Amino acid sequence: MFKENYNKLIQKKQITTYKVMKDTGIPKSVIYYWVTGERKPASEHLTKLADYLDCSTDYLLGRTDNPEVNR
Numbered sequence: 585m586f587k588e589n590y591n592k593l594i595q596k597k598q599i600t601t602y603k604v605m606k607d608t609g610i611p612k613s614v615i616y617y618w619v620t621g622e623r624k625p626a627s628e629h630l631t632k633l634a635d636y637l638d639c640s641t642d643y644l645l646g647r648t649d650n651p652e653v654n655r
Contacts, residue, residue, distance in 0.1 A: 585646025587619045593637045593651070608636050 594604065601619075605612045610629050617623040625633065625644070634641045639651035 586625070586644055587621070589639075589644055589646060589651075590615075590619060590637075593639060597637065604633070604636065608632050 594601065601612060601615055604610065605615060610633065614623075614629065618625050630641050630644060634644055637644075640648065642648045643651040
């Protein structure tokens with residue numbers, strides 16, 4: 585679910601994973617592991633990503649369909 589929600593958000597904001605990486609400092613390889621499901625995001629990275637994408641951590645993790653819940 586992370587992959588789908590992450591991709592929806594970056595498409596909506598018209599940004600690339602490269603831009604996310606540069607702006608947040610999260611390495612591209614780390615984001616790749618999340619998108620492929622090889623690893624789960626660490627809490628500090630998840631929070632940073634949610635803040636950057638202006639959504640909730642629960643939305644990124646697929647716990648809710650509403651990106652604004654629990655922000």
